[in-house]
Amino acid sequence: MRTSVTVPNEDEIRRQNGFMEKIKALNAKKDTAPKFFINTFGCQMNAHDSEKINGMLRQMGYAPADDEKNADFIIYNTCCVRENAENKVYGNLGYLKHAKKDNPDMKIALCGCMMQQPTVIETIRKKYRHVDIVFGTFNLYKLPELIMTNIESGAPVFDIWQKHAEIVEDLPTVRKYKFKASVNIMFGCNNFCSYCIVPYVRGRERSRRPEDIVAEIKALAADGVKEVMLLGQNVNSYGRGLEKETSFAELLRMVNEIEGLKRIRFMTSHPKDLSDELIKAMAECDKVCNHLHLPFQAGSDRILEQMNRRYTKARYLELANKVRRAVPDISLTTDIMVGFPGETEEDVLETIDVVKKVRFASAFTFIYSKRTGTPAAEMENQVPEDVVKGYFNKLLDEVNTVVYEINQSKLGKTYEVLVDDISGGDADFVTGRTTDNTLVHFRGCKDLIGELVNVKITESKPFYLIGEMI
Numbered sequence: 001m002r003t004s005v006t007v008p009n010e011d012e013i014r015r016q017n018g019f020m021e022k023i024k025a026l027n028a029k030k031d032t033a034p035k036f037f038i039n040t041f042g043c044q045m046n047a048h049d050s051e052k053i054n055g056m057l058r059q060m061g062y063a064p065a066d067d068e069k070n071a072d073f074i075i076y077n078t079c080c081v082r083e084n085a086e087n088k089v090y091g092n093l094g095y096l097k098h099a100k101k102d103n104p105d106m107k108i109a110l111c112g113c114m115m116q117q118p119t120v121i122e123t124i125r126k127k128y129r130h131v132d133i134v135f136g137t138f139n140l141y142k143l144p145e146l147i148m149t150n151i152e153s154g155a156p157v158f159d160i161w162q163k164h165a166e167i168v169e170d171l172p173t174v175r176k177y178k179f180k181a182s183v184n185i186m187f188g189c190n191n192f193c194s195y196c197i198v199p200y201v202r203g204r205e206r207s208r209r210p211e212d213i214v215a216e217i218k219a220l221a222a223d224g225v226k227e228v229m230l231l232g233q234n235v236n237s238y239g240r241g242l243e244k245e246t247s248f249a250e251l252l253r254m255v256n257e258i259e260g261l262k263r264i265r266f267m268t269s270h271p272k273d274l275s276d277e278l279i280k281a282m283a284e285c286d287k288v289c290n291h292l293h294l295p296f297q298a299g300s301d302r303i304l305e306q307m308n309r310r311y312t313k314a315r316y317l318e319l320a321n322k323v324r325r326a327v328p329d330i331s332l333t334t335d336i337m338v339g340f341p342g343e344t345e346e347d348v349l350e351t352i353d354v355v356k357k358v359r360f361a362s363a364f365t366f367i368y369s370k371r372t373g374t375p376a377a378e379m380e381n382q383v384p385e386d387v388v389k390g391y392f393n394k395l396l397d398e399v400n401t402v403v404y405e406i407n408q409s410k411l412g413k414t415y416e417v418l419v420d421d422i423s424g425g426d427a428d429f430v431t432g433r434t435t436d437n438t439l440v441h442f443r444g445c446k447d448l449i450g451e452l453v454n455v456k457i458t459e460s461k462p463f464y465l466i467g468e469m470i
Protein backbone atom coordinates (compact mmCIF):
# COMPACT_ATOMS: atom_id res chain seq x y z
CA MET A 1 0.00 0.00 0.00
CA ARG A 2 1.27 3.46 -0.83
CA THR A 3 0.90 6.35 1.51
CA SER A 4 -0.13 9.55 -0.13
CA VAL A 5 1.49 12.76 0.94
CA THR A 6 -0.64 15.80 1.50
CA VAL A 7 0.57 19.35 1.09
CA PRO A 8 2.53 20.91 3.93
CA ASN A 9 0.33 22.42 6.56
CA GLU A 10 1.12 26.11 6.70
CA ASP A 11 -1.27 26.65 9.62
CA GLU A 12 0.68 24.17 11.70
CA ILE A 13 3.97 25.93 10.95
CA ARG A 14 2.37 29.24 11.91
CA ARG A 15 1.15 27.71 15.19
CA GLN A 16 4.64 26.42 16.03
CA ASN A 17 6.15 29.80 15.11
CA GLY A 18 3.80 31.31 17.69
CA PHE A 19 5.18 29.02 20.41
CA MET A 20 8.73 29.82 19.28
CA GLU A 21 8.07 33.55 19.71
CA LYS A 22 6.65 33.04 23.21
CA ILE A 23 9.61 30.89 24.34
CA LYS A 24 12.04 33.37 22.80
CA ALA A 25 10.43 36.17 24.84
CA LEU A 26 10.73 34.09 28.03
CA ASN A 27 14.39 33.29 27.32
CA ALA A 28 15.14 36.95 26.56
CA LYS A 29 14.11 37.85 30.12
CA LYS A 30 16.84 35.64 31.59
CA ASP A 31 20.27 37.09 32.49
CA THR A 32 21.98 34.92 29.91
CA ALA A 33 20.52 32.81 27.14
CA PRO A 34 19.94 29.22 28.32
CA LYS A 35 22.34 26.80 26.65
CA PHE A 36 21.40 23.69 24.69
CA PHE A 37 23.30 20.56 23.77
CA ILE A 38 22.15 17.95 21.24
CA ASN A 39 23.57 14.44 21.47
CA THR A 40 22.89 12.62 18.21
CA PHE A 41 23.01 8.84 17.78
CA GLY A 42 22.59 6.80 14.60
CA CYS A 43 22.50 7.62 10.94
CA GLN A 44 22.63 10.69 8.70
CA MET A 45 18.87 10.95 8.82
CA ASN A 46 19.12 11.57 12.56
CA ALA A 47 22.06 13.94 12.09
CA HIS A 48 19.90 15.97 9.73
CA ASP A 49 16.95 15.94 12.16
CA SER A 50 19.35 17.34 14.76
CA GLU A 51 20.15 20.23 12.40
CA LYS A 52 16.43 21.02 12.42
CA ILE A 53 16.26 20.79 16.22
CA ASN A 54 19.29 23.08 16.39
CA GLY A 55 17.55 25.59 14.08
CA MET A 56 14.38 25.58 16.17
CA LEU A 57 16.20 25.93 19.51
CA ARG A 58 18.25 28.88 18.27
CA GLN A 59 15.12 30.53 16.96
CA MET A 60 13.66 30.12 20.46
CA GLY A 61 16.56 32.04 21.99
CA TYR A 62 18.69 29.14 23.23
CA ALA A 63 22.46 29.33 22.65
CA PRO A 64 24.67 26.33 21.85
CA ALA A 65 26.73 24.88 24.74
CA ASP A 66 30.20 23.53 23.96
CA ASP A 67 29.68 20.63 26.34
CA GLU A 68 26.74 18.68 27.72
CA LYS A 69 27.95 19.53 31.23
CA ASN A 70 27.32 23.26 30.69
CA ALA A 71 23.92 22.86 29.10
CA ASP A 72 20.51 23.82 30.51
CA PHE A 73 18.56 22.03 27.77
CA ILE A 74 19.87 18.61 26.80
CA ILE A 75 18.31 16.65 24.01
CA TYR A 76 19.17 13.10 22.94
CA ASN A 77 18.22 12.25 19.38
CA THR A 78 18.27 8.48 19.68
CA CYS A 79 18.75 5.44 17.41
CA CYS A 80 17.45 1.91 17.94
CA VAL A 81 18.92 0.03 15.02
CA ARG A 82 21.27 -1.86 17.35
CA GLU A 83 21.06 -2.53 21.07
CA ASN A 84 24.33 -0.81 22.01
CA ALA A 85 23.02 2.57 20.80
CA GLU A 86 20.07 2.16 23.18
CA ASN A 87 22.26 1.10 26.08
CA LYS A 88 24.36 4.23 25.68
CA VAL A 89 21.26 6.39 26.04
CA TYR A 90 20.16 4.63 29.22
CA GLY A 91 23.71 4.91 30.62
CA ASN A 92 23.87 8.65 29.91
CA LEU A 93 20.41 9.19 31.38
CA GLY A 94 21.58 7.62 34.62
CA TYR A 95 24.41 10.13 34.76
CA LEU A 96 22.07 13.05 33.95
CA LYS A 97 19.96 12.24 37.00
CA HIS A 98 22.87 13.44 39.17
CA ALA A 99 23.65 16.40 36.93
CA LYS A 100 20.04 17.55 37.25
CA LYS A 101 20.34 17.57 41.04
CA ASP A 102 23.13 20.17 40.67
CA ASN A 103 21.14 22.19 38.13
CA PRO A 104 17.42 21.77 38.92
CA ASP A 105 16.44 24.07 36.04
CA MET A 106 17.99 21.65 33.59
CA LYS A 107 15.56 20.23 31.02
CA ILE A 108 16.10 16.82 29.43
CA ALA A 109 14.40 15.88 26.18
CA LEU A 110 14.49 12.59 24.26
CA CYS A 111 13.47 12.03 20.66
CA GLY A 112 14.22 9.89 17.63
CA CYS A 113 13.78 6.27 16.66
CA MET A 114 14.19 4.67 20.08
CA MET A 115 11.21 6.63 21.38
CA GLN A 116 8.88 5.01 18.86
CA GLN A 117 9.01 1.75 20.82
CA PRO A 118 6.33 1.37 23.52
CA THR A 119 8.64 -0.68 25.79
CA VAL A 120 11.16 2.17 25.80
CA ILE A 121 8.51 4.71 26.76
CA GLU A 122 7.36 2.44 29.58
CA THR A 123 10.92 2.18 30.88
CA ILE A 124 11.43 5.94 30.75
CA ARG A 125 8.17 6.63 32.56
CA LYS A 126 9.08 4.15 35.29
CA LYS A 127 12.83 4.47 35.72
CA TYR A 128 13.88 7.83 34.31
CA ARG A 129 11.43 10.27 35.84
CA HIS A 130 13.88 13.15 35.51
CA VAL A 131 13.17 13.29 31.75
CA ASP A 132 11.02 16.33 30.83
CA ILE A 133 10.04 15.97 27.17
CA VAL A 134 9.74 12.90 24.95
CA PHE A 135 8.70 12.85 21.32
CA GLY A 136 9.23 10.58 18.32
CA THR A 137 10.22 10.60 14.68
CA PHE A 138 6.90 11.84 13.28
CA ASN A 139 6.39 15.06 15.26
CA LEU A 140 9.78 16.73 15.44
CA TYR A 141 8.26 19.97 14.20
CA LYS A 142 6.15 20.16 17.38
CA LEU A 143 9.16 20.75 19.63
CA PRO A 144 8.25 24.42 20.35
CA GLU A 145 4.75 23.44 21.50
CA LEU A 146 6.09 20.59 23.65
CA ILE A 147 8.59 22.90 25.37
CA MET A 148 5.81 25.44 26.01
CA THR A 149 3.52 22.75 27.46
CA ASN A 150 6.31 21.59 29.74
CA ILE A 151 7.04 25.15 30.91
CA GLU A 152 3.37 25.84 31.60
CA SER A 153 2.52 22.55 33.30
CA GLY A 154 5.84 21.86 35.00
CA ALA A 155 5.13 18.19 34.29
CA PRO A 156 6.78 15.72 31.90
CA VAL A 157 5.40 15.80 28.37
CA PHE A 158 5.18 12.63 26.29
CA ASP A 159 4.01 12.96 22.70
CA ILE A 160 4.63 9.89 20.55
CA TRP A 161 2.69 9.22 17.37
CA GLN A 162 2.37 5.78 15.89
CA LYS A 163 1.71 7.14 12.41
CA HIS A 164 3.14 9.90 10.33
CA ALA A 165 1.13 12.99 9.52
CA GLU A 166 1.85 15.12 6.51
CA ILE A 167 5.38 16.16 5.66
CA VAL A 168 6.07 19.52 7.24
CA GLU A 169 8.24 21.72 5.04
CA ASP A 170 10.38 24.75 5.90
CA LEU A 171 11.58 24.03 9.42
CA PRO A 172 14.40 26.37 10.41
CA THR A 173 17.66 24.44 10.05
CA VAL A 174 21.18 25.18 11.21
CA ARG A 175 23.64 23.41 8.94
CA LYS A 176 26.78 21.95 10.43
CA TYR A 177 28.69 23.12 7.35
CA LYS A 178 28.06 26.25 5.27
CA PHE A 179 29.14 24.60 2.04
CA LYS A 180 27.45 21.21 2.26
CA ALA A 181 23.99 20.15 3.32
CA SER A 182 21.72 17.16 3.72
CA VAL A 183 18.28 17.20 2.15
CA ASN A 184 15.52 14.71 2.96
CA ILE A 185 13.92 13.43 -0.20
CA MET A 186 11.78 10.78 1.44
CA PHE A 187 10.92 9.35 4.83
CA GLY A 188 10.19 5.86 6.10
CA CYS A 189 10.75 2.44 4.63
CA ASN A 190 8.54 -0.29 3.14
CA ASN A 191 11.12 -3.03 2.80
CA PHE A 192 10.76 -4.93 6.06
CA CYS A 193 14.14 -6.63 6.06
CA SER A 194 13.53 -9.22 8.75
CA TYR A 195 16.26 -7.93 11.14
CA CYS A 196 15.43 -4.24 10.89
CA ILE A 197 13.40 -2.07 13.22
CA VAL A 198 13.38 0.99 10.94
CA PRO A 199 10.02 0.34 9.20
CA TYR A 200 8.40 0.13 12.65
CA VAL A 201 9.89 3.38 13.96
CA ARG A 202 10.05 5.53 10.83
CA GLY A 203 6.77 4.44 9.26
CA ARG A 204 5.80 3.84 5.65
CA GLU A 205 7.66 5.27 2.71
CA ARG A 206 6.61 8.77 1.62
CA SER A 207 8.38 11.08 -0.78
CA ARG A 208 8.66 14.84 -0.79
CA ARG A 209 7.47 16.53 -3.96
CA PRO A 210 10.30 17.09 -6.47
CA GLU A 211 9.46 20.80 -6.73
CA ASP A 212 9.90 21.21 -2.94
CA ILE A 213 13.23 19.37 -3.04
CA VAL A 214 14.51 21.38 -6.00
CA ALA A 215 13.40 24.66 -4.40
CA GLU A 216 15.22 23.76 -1.17
CA ILE A 217 18.44 22.87 -3.02
CA LYS A 218 18.26 26.03 -5.17
CA ALA A 219 18.04 28.08 -1.98
CA LEU A 220 20.94 26.13 -0.47
CA ALA A 221 23.08 26.64 -3.59
CA ALA A 222 22.30 30.37 -3.51
CA ASP A 223 23.48 30.32 0.11
CA GLY A 224 26.88 28.87 -0.83
CA VAL A 225 26.21 25.14 -0.64
CA LYS A 226 28.41 23.18 -3.07
CA GLU A 227 27.52 19.63 -2.10
CA VAL A 228 24.18 18.08 -1.20
CA MET A 229 23.45 14.68 0.27
CA LEU A 230 20.00 13.44 -0.73
CA LEU A 231 18.68 11.36 2.15
CA GLY A 232 16.19 8.53 2.35
CA GLN A 233 16.06 5.01 3.80
CA ASN A 234 15.74 3.68 0.27
CA VAL A 235 16.27 6.48 -2.26
CA ASN A 236 15.96 4.11 -5.22
CA SER A 237 12.24 3.82 -4.67
CA TYR A 238 11.80 7.61 -4.47
CA GLY A 239 8.67 9.07 -5.99
CA ARG A 240 6.25 6.17 -5.81
CA GLY A 241 2.84 7.37 -4.70
CA LEU A 242 3.47 11.00 -5.56
CA GLU A 243 0.66 12.80 -7.37
CA LYS A 244 2.93 12.97 -10.41
CA GLU A 245 5.16 9.92 -10.12
CA THR A 246 8.83 10.84 -10.48
CA SER A 247 11.71 8.35 -10.41
CA PHE A 248 14.87 8.90 -8.43
CA ALA A 249 16.78 9.04 -11.74
CA GLU A 250 14.52 11.89 -12.87
CA LEU A 251 15.03 13.69 -9.58
CA LEU A 252 18.82 13.36 -9.92
CA ARG A 253 18.64 14.92 -13.38
CA MET A 254 16.60 17.85 -12.04
CA VAL A 255 19.03 18.44 -9.17
CA ASN A 256 21.96 18.17 -11.58
CA GLU A 257 20.64 21.26 -13.42
CA ILE A 258 20.80 23.50 -10.33
CA GLU A 259 23.19 26.35 -10.88
CA GLY A 260 26.01 26.82 -8.39
CA LEU A 261 25.73 23.28 -7.03
CA LYS A 262 28.90 21.23 -7.63
CA ARG A 263 28.36 17.82 -6.11
CA ILE A 264 25.44 15.48 -5.48
CA ARG A 265 25.57 12.50 -3.13
CA PHE A 266 22.77 10.23 -2.00
CA MET A 267 22.09 7.44 0.45
CA THR A 268 20.93 4.78 1.04
CA SER A 269 20.30 2.57 -1.98
CA HIS A 270 18.67 -0.84 -1.87
CA PRO A 271 20.08 -3.25 -4.48
CA LYS A 272 16.65 -4.60 -5.40
CA ASP A 273 15.55 -1.17 -6.67
CA LEU A 274 18.75 -0.07 -8.44
CA SER A 275 17.42 0.45 -11.94
CA ASP A 276 19.24 0.74 -15.27
CA GLU A 277 17.63 4.16 -15.58
CA LEU A 278 19.35 5.25 -12.36
CA ILE A 279 22.74 3.83 -13.37
CA LYS A 280 22.44 5.75 -16.66
CA ALA A 281 21.56 8.96 -14.82
CA MET A 282 24.54 8.51 -12.49
CA ALA A 283 26.83 8.10 -15.48
CA GLU A 284 25.39 11.11 -17.32
CA CYS A 285 24.94 13.65 -14.51
CA ASP A 286 28.29 15.40 -14.12
CA LYS A 287 27.58 16.56 -10.56
CA VAL A 288 26.71 13.13 -9.17
CA CYS A 289 29.73 11.92 -7.20
CA ASN A 290 31.71 8.84 -8.15
CA HIS A 291 30.41 6.89 -5.21
CA LEU A 292 27.61 4.44 -4.55
CA HIS A 293 26.75 3.11 -1.12
CA LEU A 294 25.01 -0.19 -1.80
CA PRO A 295 24.48 -2.31 1.33
CA PHE A 296 24.61 -6.04 0.61
CA GLN A 297 24.37 -7.33 4.24
CA ALA A 298 25.22 -10.97 3.47
CA GLY A 299 26.57 -13.18 0.70
CA SER A 300 24.69 -16.40 1.34
CA ASP A 301 21.51 -16.78 -0.71
CA ARG A 302 19.86 -18.71 2.11
CA ILE A 303 20.57 -15.91 4.61
CA LEU A 304 19.57 -13.21 2.11
CA GLU A 305 16.24 -14.93 1.71
CA GLN A 306 15.76 -15.19 5.46
CA MET A 307 16.62 -11.50 5.67
CA ASN A 308 13.92 -10.74 3.08
CA ARG A 309 16.43 -8.79 0.99
CA ARG A 310 14.92 -9.92 -2.34
CA TYR A 311 18.17 -10.39 -4.29
CA THR A 312 20.78 -13.11 -4.54
CA LYS A 313 24.55 -12.98 -4.31
CA ALA A 314 24.79 -13.43 -8.09
CA ARG A 315 22.36 -10.57 -8.70
CA TYR A 316 24.33 -8.29 -6.38
CA LEU A 317 27.63 -9.12 -8.11
CA GLU A 318 25.99 -8.52 -11.48
CA LEU A 319 24.70 -5.13 -10.31
CA ALA A 320 28.11 -4.10 -9.01
CA ASN A 321 29.64 -5.00 -12.39
CA LYS A 322 26.95 -3.12 -14.25
CA VAL A 323 27.56 0.02 -12.18
CA ARG A 324 31.32 -0.28 -12.74
CA ARG A 325 30.88 -0.67 -16.48
CA ALA A 326 28.73 2.48 -16.62
CA VAL A 327 30.89 4.56 -14.25
CA PRO A 328 34.39 3.07 -14.44
CA ASP A 329 36.06 4.91 -11.52
CA ILE A 330 33.15 4.62 -9.14
CA SER A 331 33.88 3.60 -5.59
CA LEU A 332 31.46 1.16 -4.05
CA THR A 333 30.85 1.07 -0.33
CA THR A 334 28.50 -1.12 1.66
CA ASP A 335 26.96 -2.33 4.92
CA ILE A 336 27.59 -5.91 6.03
CA MET A 337 26.14 -7.86 8.91
CA VAL A 338 27.28 -11.09 10.55
CA GLY A 339 25.56 -13.28 13.10
CA PHE A 340 22.07 -13.30 11.60
CA PRO A 341 20.08 -16.25 13.07
CA GLY A 342 21.21 -19.54 11.61
CA GLU A 343 24.30 -18.11 9.93
CA THR A 344 27.09 -20.68 9.59
CA GLU A 345 30.77 -20.31 8.85
CA GLU A 346 30.04 -21.39 5.30
CA ASP A 347 27.54 -18.52 4.94
CA VAL A 348 30.13 -16.04 6.21
CA LEU A 349 32.61 -17.33 3.62
CA GLU A 350 30.05 -16.34 0.95
CA THR A 351 29.95 -12.85 2.47
CA ILE A 352 33.74 -12.64 2.43
CA ASP A 353 33.70 -13.78 -1.19
CA VAL A 354 31.53 -10.76 -2.11
CA VAL A 355 34.02 -8.45 -0.36
CA LYS A 356 36.86 -10.00 -2.39
CA LYS A 357 34.99 -9.81 -5.67
CA VAL A 358 33.45 -6.35 -5.41
CA ARG A 359 36.43 -4.75 -3.63
CA PHE A 360 34.62 -2.14 -1.54
CA ALA A 361 36.44 1.12 -0.87
CA SER A 362 34.98 1.01 2.63
CA ALA A 363 32.37 -0.95 4.52
CA PHE A 364 30.36 -0.55 7.68
CA THR A 365 30.47 -3.93 9.39
CA PHE A 366 27.93 -4.84 12.04
CA ILE A 367 27.21 -7.64 14.42
CA TYR A 368 23.55 -8.65 14.20
CA SER A 369 21.56 -7.22 17.07
CA LYS A 370 18.26 -8.79 18.04
CA ARG A 371 15.47 -6.18 17.83
CA THR A 372 12.24 -7.04 19.60
CA GLY A 373 9.28 -6.84 17.25
CA THR A 374 11.18 -7.86 14.12
CA PRO A 375 10.66 -11.31 12.51
CA ALA A 376 14.34 -12.23 12.97
CA ALA A 377 14.04 -11.82 16.74
CA GLU A 378 11.58 -14.74 16.72
CA MET A 379 13.83 -17.01 14.66
CA GLU A 380 15.44 -20.03 16.25
CA ASN A 381 19.19 -20.60 15.98
CA GLN A 382 20.32 -17.21 17.28
CA VAL A 383 24.11 -17.48 16.95
CA PRO A 384 26.13 -17.42 20.21
CA GLU A 385 28.12 -14.25 20.82
CA ASP A 386 31.58 -15.81 20.82
CA VAL A 387 30.91 -17.54 17.49
CA VAL A 388 29.74 -14.25 15.95
CA LYS A 389 32.84 -12.44 17.23
CA GLY A 390 34.95 -14.99 15.32
CA TYR A 391 32.94 -14.38 12.13
CA PHE A 392 33.20 -10.64 12.62
CA ASN A 393 36.98 -10.61 13.00
CA LYS A 394 37.41 -12.76 9.91
CA LEU A 395 35.20 -10.41 7.90
CA LEU A 396 36.93 -7.30 9.22
CA ASP A 397 40.38 -8.67 8.26
CA GLU A 398 39.22 -9.13 4.69
CA VAL A 399 37.49 -5.74 4.49
CA ASN A 400 40.55 -3.95 5.88
CA THR A 401 42.90 -5.72 3.47
CA VAL A 402 40.83 -4.68 0.47
CA VAL A 403 40.35 -1.08 1.70
CA TYR A 404 44.11 -0.72 2.23
CA GLU A 405 44.88 -2.10 -1.24
CA ILE A 406 42.43 0.33 -2.82
CA ASN A 407 43.94 3.25 -0.91
CA GLN A 408 47.43 2.12 -2.05
CA SER A 409 46.27 2.15 -5.67
CA LYS A 410 45.50 5.87 -5.36
CA LEU A 411 49.13 6.86 -4.70
CA GLY A 412 50.42 9.42 -7.19
CA LYS A 413 46.96 10.23 -8.57
CA THR A 414 45.29 13.64 -8.33
CA TYR A 415 41.77 14.11 -6.98
CA GLU A 416 39.45 17.04 -6.49
CA VAL A 417 38.77 17.45 -2.76
CA LEU A 418 36.06 19.48 -1.06
CA VAL A 419 37.77 20.78 2.08
CA ASP A 420 35.65 20.08 5.19
CA ASP A 421 37.65 21.20 8.17
CA ILE A 422 40.95 21.66 9.93
CA SER A 423 42.48 18.24 10.52
CA GLY A 424 41.73 16.95 14.04
CA GLY A 425 45.31 16.39 15.15
CA ASP A 426 47.17 19.21 13.38
CA ALA A 427 46.18 22.84 12.78
CA ASP A 428 48.47 23.05 9.71
CA PHE A 429 46.50 20.35 7.96
CA VAL A 430 43.02 20.30 6.48
CA THR A 431 40.80 17.40 5.61
CA GLY A 432 38.21 16.75 2.94
CA ARG A 433 36.67 14.18 0.64
CA THR A 434 37.28 13.24 -2.97
CA THR A 435 34.30 12.73 -5.24
CA ASP A 436 34.69 8.99 -4.59
CA ASN A 437 34.31 9.75 -0.87
CA THR A 438 37.86 9.00 0.27
CA LEU A 439 39.11 11.02 3.22
CA VAL A 440 42.25 13.04 2.40
CA HIS A 441 44.50 15.06 4.73
CA PHE A 442 46.87 17.66 3.35
CA ARG A 443 48.80 20.76 4.37
CA GLY A 444 46.59 23.85 4.25
CA CYS A 445 44.92 26.56 6.29
CA LYS A 446 41.37 27.24 7.40
CA ASP A 447 40.74 29.61 4.46
CA LEU A 448 40.48 26.51 2.28
CA ILE A 449 37.43 25.21 4.16
CA GLY A 450 34.54 24.94 1.71
CA GLU A 451 36.81 25.13 -1.37
CA LEU A 452 37.25 22.52 -4.07
CA VAL A 453 40.98 21.98 -4.63
CA ASN A 454 43.17 19.47 -6.46
CA VAL A 455 45.28 17.20 -4.28
CA LYS A 456 47.97 14.75 -5.35
CA ILE A 457 48.10 11.65 -3.15
CA THR A 458 51.52 11.07 -1.60
CA GLU A 459 50.86 8.56 1.15
CA SER A 460 48.20 6.02 1.92
CA LYS A 461 47.08 4.98 5.39
CA PRO A 462 44.69 2.14 6.18
CA PHE A 463 41.59 4.39 6.32
CA TYR A 464 42.62 7.69 4.71
CA LEU A 465 45.07 9.30 2.31
CA ILE A 466 47.67 12.02 2.68
CA GLY A 467 48.40 14.39 -0.17
CA GLU A 468 49.67 17.76 -1.40
CA MET A 469 47.61 20.52 -2.88
CA ILE A 470 48.68 21.28 -6.44
Ligand code: 5AD
Binding pocket: 081, 082, 195, 196, 197, 295, 297, 335, 336, 337, 366, 367, 368, 369, 370, 371
Ligand atom coordinates in the same frame (compact mmCIF):
# COMPACT_ATOMS: atom_id res chain seq x y z
N1 5AD B 1 21.56 -5.58 13.76
C1 5AD B 1 22.74 -5.16 13.25
N2 5AD B 1 22.85 -4.30 12.24
C2 5AD B 1 21.71 -3.83 11.72
N3 5AD B 1 21.49 -2.99 10.70
C3 5AD B 1 20.16 -2.81 10.57
N4 5AD B 1 19.49 -3.54 11.48
C4 5AD B 1 20.43 -4.19 12.20
C5 5AD B 1 20.38 -5.12 13.26
N5 5AD B 1 19.24 -5.56 13.78
C6 5AD B 1 22.57 -2.43 9.88
C7 5AD B 1 22.38 -2.80 8.41
C8 5AD B 1 21.96 -1.49 7.81
C9 5AD B 1 22.66 -0.49 8.68
C10 5AD B 1 22.11 0.88 8.64
O1 5AD B 1 22.53 -1.03 9.97
O2 5AD B 1 23.62 -3.20 7.90
O3 5AD B 1 22.30 -1.39 6.45
Ligand code: SF4
Binding pocket: 041, 042, 043, 044, 045, 046, 078, 079, 080, 081, 113, 198, 201, 202
Ligand atom coordinates in the same frame (compact mmCIF):
# COMPACT_ATOMS: atom_id res chain seq x y z
FE1 SF4 C 1 18.74 6.04 11.57
FE2 SF4 C 1 17.60 3.69 11.65
FE3 SF4 C 1 18.99 4.47 13.71
FE4 SF4 C 1 16.67 5.58 13.15
S1 SF4 C 1 17.00 3.45 13.72
S2 SF4 C 1 18.59 6.65 13.67
S3 SF4 C 1 16.65 5.55 10.93
S4 SF4 C 1 19.80 4.04 11.71
